[in-house]
């Protein structure tokens with residue numbers, strides 16, 4: 440009874456009971472459903488608004504009614520289980536359409552047959568053997584990061600000044616196999632990603648802008664196109680550099696002759712070029728995958744690293760325990776993937792950081808046909824938003840959810856954890872393909888930093904306002920202080 444002009448098809452209960460018995464219905468601020476609730480809110484306000492809805496619903500998943508769509512918002516582990524196990528609810532939500540000009544239909548965005556084929560092709564590119572070779576690059580880049588830190592003012596360092604470059608270098612050198620030295624434009628690329636995202640969030644907050652024509656005429660279409668071009672020009676340079684090397688090395692001929700590629704594992708871009716040679720993917724396909732992996736592989740890990748440093752700085756006792764775990768390790772250059780995997784407490788610190796500050800705070804799906812989920816009948820085109828951040832801040836599974844407690848992730852404390860309570864990398868068939876890659880990269884950087892420096896606080900969590908977007912951001916920069924360790 441709250442809405443008159445929200446024209447969306449309603450969600451119903453399978454058993455015919457009133458909807459509000461199963462989920463919370465968020466009352467709209469006007470008679471038009473929730474249409475105007477998010478109108479022109481900033482990413483910071485959007486964060487507050489969505490946390491406010493979670494609080495209002497007292498942990499129950501909730502429904503919003505927009506212009507022509509109902510949105511089922513899942514905020515707890517119990518309700519996400521069925522979706523993550525579903526083989527049908529895998530099509531990404533309407534919001535992802537806004538990312539399409541930037542990422543095309545790469546692995547993140549594609550669905551059905553195209554997604555199956557690509558995921559099958561690309562999974563071996565993240566196999567353990569490949570990660571072992573990536574480990575050497577992560578260590579090399581971590582040492583370069585330390586060199587860079589030498590030149591920065593230790594009393595007040597903006598984490599953006601060294602983490603962003605580290606993270607982009609890593610994904611380009613490992614997955615894409617291309618060193619960025621000699622390729623101009625990485626700084627502009629990073630800034631452009633930020634701007635593309637800001638426009639997408641702004642667009643998402645205005646249901647009228649969902650219509651392409653309205654966005655084209657009255658939205659930030661031109662600006663968005665400009666920034667997307669910057670990102671594509673940069674990724675083109677990377678692909679061209681690799682293609683030249685690939686052809687010069689005669690890889691294609693060798694592989695064709697020996698017909699042995701099927702058994703051998705290659706890094707991502709090599710894999711794509713090999714499949715191009717076989718006619719299984721075209722240039723356009725390569726571009727969309729490279730854009731997808733650069734974006735997913737860069738911004739996510741750098742965000743986690745920044746929050747991890749913020750936490751370590753604020754909790755000296757926790758930092759000390761991490762240091763005790765790593766101080767007697769062999770020389771950094773000799774550390775293997777096994778050594779990094781054995782760092783249980785550091786792993787707990789990273790997990791707790793991901794729990795409290797998930798780099799991807801929410802994801803979305805849509806129903807391509809009428810779908811039954813959690814006892815609800817979701818009409819065709821209904822959207823399902825999965826608020827990863829709320830799921831992982833549920834006090835039922837994580838008592839005192841706002842307190843940073845890495846011990847929750849010690850083996851003895853996770854035995855009875857709900858399988859979908861901790862889902863920073865999503866779960867099920869569309870989970871993150873790069874999660875082991877990310878954990879290894881983050882550990883390498885933290886071990887390098889903590890072995891050489893004590894991290895001290897400048898910025899405190901209470902000084903930060905979080906912003907909701909494709910990636911979780913802070914309105915303010917995060918600063919830390921570094922004190923060299925005397926060994």
Ligand code: HEM
Pocket residue numbers: 531546547548558610614731732735736737739740743797798799802803863864865868869870871872873874876877
């Ligand atoms: C801390 C770091 C990371 C976090 C928190 C993270 C999180 C996620 C999440 C939540 C998804 C699901 C997205 C959705 O359903 O819409 C996802 C998918 C994906 N991630 Fe990550 N990710 C991280 C690092 C990486 C890295 C390092 C790479 C690649 C090098 C990567 C590549 C991808 C790709 C390609 C997908 C789409 C997979 C598919 O749909 O088959 N991610 N990631």
